Structures are given as C-alpha cells and as structure tokens.
C-alpha cells in the first residue's frame with residue numbers, strides 16, 4: 001500500500017507517511033497563468049534523474065470516476081461550493097490531459113450534478129480491492145470529508161490519498177480530507193482547490209516531487225533545493241504554506257507535475 005499525504009508543519013517523522021513537510025516561508029505563488037491557456041502545457045515526458053521512483057503507476061482504464069461520499073451526518077457532507085473547488089482541480093488536470101494525452105484523466109460527472117456515493121472507504125486498499133473489472137470501473141474513486149476519527153498523531157496532515165498499484169498498475173485509490181483539524185472556525189484554512197489538485201496527482205499515481213527527509217534511491221530530498229527549484233514549485237511538493245492561518249494558493253500545474261504525468265501516461269496512450 002502506498003499512502004500519500006500532504007502535511008503543513010514539521011513534526012516527528014511517521015514512517016508510514018511518504019510526505020513530511022518542510023517549512024518554506026516566503027514561498028509564494030508562481031505566476032503560471034500561461035499554463036491555463038492550453039498552449040503552453042508541457043507535452044513531453046520529463047522527470048528528474050533523481051526522481052526515478054516518484055511515479056507509482058498509472059491507470060489502464062480511464063477516465064477515473066470521482067464521487068463525493070454522502071453520509072447521514074450533514075456536517076460530513078461536502079457543500080456545493082466545496083465540491084466545486086474539488087471539481088475545479090479535477091478540471092485543471094483534465095485540461096492538461098486533454099491537450100497532452102488526448103483524453104481526460106477524471107470523470108467528474110455531469111455538469112452541476114457530481115457523482116455521490118454512500119459507500120464507505122475501505123480499510124485496506126491493497127487487500128484484494130480493485131476499482132476495475134475488465135475495462136470498466138465498478139467503483140468510483142471516493143472522496144470523503146472526514147470530520148471525526150482522524151488519527152490524532154496525524155492531525156497536521158491535511159489530506160490523505162491511499163492507493164494500490166501492484167506492478168505499476170493502479171487498482172484502487174481513495175481520498176479523505178481532514179475536516180476535523182482544519183477548515184473550521186479557529187483552525188487553519190487550506191485552499192481546498194490547491195489541496196485537491198495535489199491529492200488528485202496522487203490519485204493518478206504520482207508521488208511527491210521530493211521528500212522532506214533524506215534522499216533515497218529515486219526520491220530526491222526537498223531540502224537540497226532552493227525554493228525556486230521546480231521540485232519545490234511543484235503542486236506535488238509535499239506541503240502547503242500558511243500565513244496567518246490562511247493556506248497558500250497553488251492552483252496551476254507546474255512543469256514537474258506535467259512532465260511526470262506525461263511519463264506516466266503518454267507512452268502507453
């Protein structure tokens with residue numbers, strides 16, 4: 001099982017978590033509106049020589065349907081505006097995929113009527129679980145608004161995507177946002193679209209652009225690079241900054257995100 005999360009503060013390392021955050025004060029948004037034009041998307045497979053293991057896999061069946069979990073507790077259901085923010089992030093990935101790969105990566109449902117589900121998340125995404133049968137999805141990629149029961153040892157984790165990719169083939173993914181320790185009055189308030197853009201990168205099989213701890217084979221250490229470096233600027237950088245409790249905006253894909261997505265999906269398309 002691979003567990004991918006995004007954290008906001010340096011705490012003690014949890015060996016289960018791939019991403020530990022590095023504080024980078026002064027890191028501001030990147031002026032990348034050109035990326036939204038559709039004409040300046042990075043169209044080639046481009047991955048750092050030290051990033052060789054930062055792609056876990058890819059989905060053979062696409063697009064990936066994404067569904068918001070609905071429960072009996074209304075506070076644990078996404079509001080329409082929250083759903084819009086998540087769907088905007090999915091659209092950003094889709095715009096890039098359409099141009100570069102010729103297909104969308106996410107199925108976000110009919111306009112104004114996103115998919116919902118009452119299915120719970122599974123406890124173990126690699127316990128024989130699969131979202132695919134043949135060439136069809138039999139289960140959506142479920143997105144949960146978790147308002148209770150979040151592991152307190154991970155209370156500084158903004159969101160977690162866990163996924164299973166045996167042999168580099170994505171089989172299962174699910175995503176939960178931490179609405180227990182974030183987003184509420186008196187708590188830090190991350191930009192949900194920025195956060196979703198990052199997590200959806202994990203959903204498609206991308207690992208972090210770099211990791212906060214020691215570098216490993218195929219995993220560069222974030223601390224080795226200046227804030228201007230593409231690994232630090234990437235949406236898949238393992239952290240978001242907060243200023244006075246307000247989360248950083250990072251709603252545009254960066255070259256390192258697009259380059260790695262191309263490596264994961266372009267060759268086999």
Ligand SMILES: [Zn+2]
Nearest residue numbers: 004005006019
């Ligand atoms: Zn992450």
